[in-house]
Amino acid sequence: MADQAYMAGCAALAAGKLDEVLQSLNVSLSKCPPDQTSAVAKLHSLISLTSQQLQKSTS
Structure with missing residues (x-):
């Protein structure tokens, strides 16, 4: 599910x-296994x- x-x-x-x-x-x-630390870090990034791009495009 996380991959999809x-x-x-x-x-x-x-x-x-x-x-x-x-x-x-x-x-x-939310679906990514927490032990997949590199994937979690990539998603956070x-x-x-x-979020930054979205804020720039709406201002």
Whole structure:
């Protein structure tokens, strides 16, 4: 499930739909096994970057 949500986030990113990216990445993070520390860190980083971009695009 985490992989599917991540892939959906990547597709949304390619389509420029930042709100959908954020939603998909958060779902992926919630489903990601906590022992997958590098994946969790990557998701946190992508969520942070996407949030920043979303804030820039709405201001």
